[in-house]
Amino acid sequence: MLSRACGVLRRAAAPASQLLPRRAFTVAIDGPAASGKSSTARAVAHELGFGYIDSGSIYRCAALLALRAGAVPGSGERSDVAGLVGRASIDIRTRLSPDHPAPGGTDTGRVVVPDVQVLLDGEDVSQAIRTPEINRLVAAIASDSAVRDTVLRIQQALAGAAETKSGAAPGGGSAPGGVVMDGRDIGTTVFPGAELKIYLDASAMARAIRRWDEMNRQMKDAKAKAPAASPEAGGAGGQDGPRAEGAAGQAPAEYPSVESIARELEERDYADINRKHSPLRIASDAVVIDNTSMTFERQVHAIVDLARERMGLPRKYDDDDL
Numbered sequence: 001m002l003s004r005a006c007g008v009l010r011r012a013a014a015p016a017s018q019l020l021p022r023r024a025f026t027v028a029i030d031g032p033a034a035s036g037k038s039s040t041a042r043a044v045a046h047e048l049g050f051g052y053i054d055s056g057s058i059y060r061c062a063a064l065l066a067l068r069a070g071a072v073p074g075s076g077e078r079s080d081v082a083g084l085v086g087r088a089s090i091d092i093r094t095r096l097s098p099d100h101p102a103p104g105g106t107d108t109g110r111v112v113v114p115d116v117q118v119l120l121d122g123e124d125v126s127q128a129i130r131t132p133e134i135n136r137l138v139a140a141i142a143s144d145s146a147v148r149d150t151v152l153r154i155q156q157a158l159a160g161a162a163e164t165k166s167g168a169a170p171g172g173g174s175a176p177g178g179v180v181m182d183g184r185d186i187g188t189t190v191f192p193g194a195e196l197k198i199y200l201d202a203s204a205m206a207r208a209i210r211r212w213d214e215m216n217r218q219m220k221d222a223k224a225k226a227p228a229a230s231p232e233a234g235g236a237g238g239q240d241g242p243r244a245e246g247a248a249g250q251a252p253a254e255y256p257s258v259e260s261i262a263r264e265l266e267e268r269d270y271a272d273i274n275r276k277h278s279p280l281r282i283a284s285d286a287v288v289i290d291n292t293s294m295t296f297e298r299q300v301h302a303i304v305d306l307a308r309e310r311m312g313l314p315r316k317y318d319d320d321d322l
């Protein structure tokens, strides 16, 4: 059941240029770290039957490549991270579990958040790009203009492929497809003509608590899955521990406090907002959703309905007073 929410939603009219017919529909979701972009974008894409691209994971792959090459900023190593990313093959795949309904939405309003797998040169790096080390490094890597230019090309290529796939009609032919992409500059730089732009926000403390909860849950899951302690099992457990500190095979370092997570998020936000090249900004035509006190379901339903309206389809979740 949906609870009444008291989040803030500001509407902006779609500019005339965005109402021109286009084959595919683009939803851009931007916002600060842990504001709910990726989980919301995955659920919205699933409901609309669109492709999904997590652009942050491309920057995270860039950070992982830099780390592995010893080319981190300040290391003295002359780094060509843009070259490393440009030569790499990056793929982002959405995975449904057997109990998930097929993409395209259901009548129940059930929100489905598919898993996402990130492949870097064929290697599944979904966990490796979410360690505290990468969290600390990624904003600096993302501030490099050459890296951003290279990632822009990757984003556009992945979006083109996802749109085509989502628009493939059963039995051949094509239907208007679409893509949902989340990040920091999707509505301002990557797809300035996106048909729907959302800026998701929440208070720093709400975001830190959510990320802490998430880490706690993942740590518990990893522990539950890990076989009884043995020297061999220790390695697998350590690697499985999502966002666990330390090299593979070592026990995760001390669990971070909410305060330390809040500090890390604020430092990253500061770097993302203040960098020279395509900083985190609210696009002038974005719909701003502050979800500090909003349920996850409501924010997904609100965005799905905004997208449906702009596609000329009837709203689906009129039970909300948005």
Ligand SMILES: Nc1ncnc2c1ncn2[C@@H]1O[C@H](COP(=O)(O)OP(=O)(O)O)[C@@H](O)[C@H]1O
Pocket: 031, 032, 033, 034, 035, 036, 037, 038, 039, 040, 210, 211, 214, 291, 294, 295, 296, 299
């Ligand atoms: N409105 C909400 N209320 C509570 N938790 C939320 C809400 N929106 C997202 N979350 C949770 O917050 C956490 C961070 O979301 P995520 O999608 O990873 O953020 P981002 O991609 O912006 O870093 C996830 O555990 C997600 O389920």
Ligand SMILES: Nc1ccn([C@H]2C[C@H](O)[C@@H](COP(=O)(O)OP(=O)(O)O)O2)c(=O)n1
Pocket: 032, 033, 034, 035, 038, 055, 056, 057, 059, 060, 138, 139, 142, 182, 183, 184, 185, 186, 268, 272
């Ligand atoms: N479009 C984007 C996406 C991410 N970035 C950068 C800035 C972020 O600090 C990092 C990681 O992004 P990501 O969305 O994975 O981060 P969070 O999940 O919000 O913690 O990448 C960017 O500069 N532009």
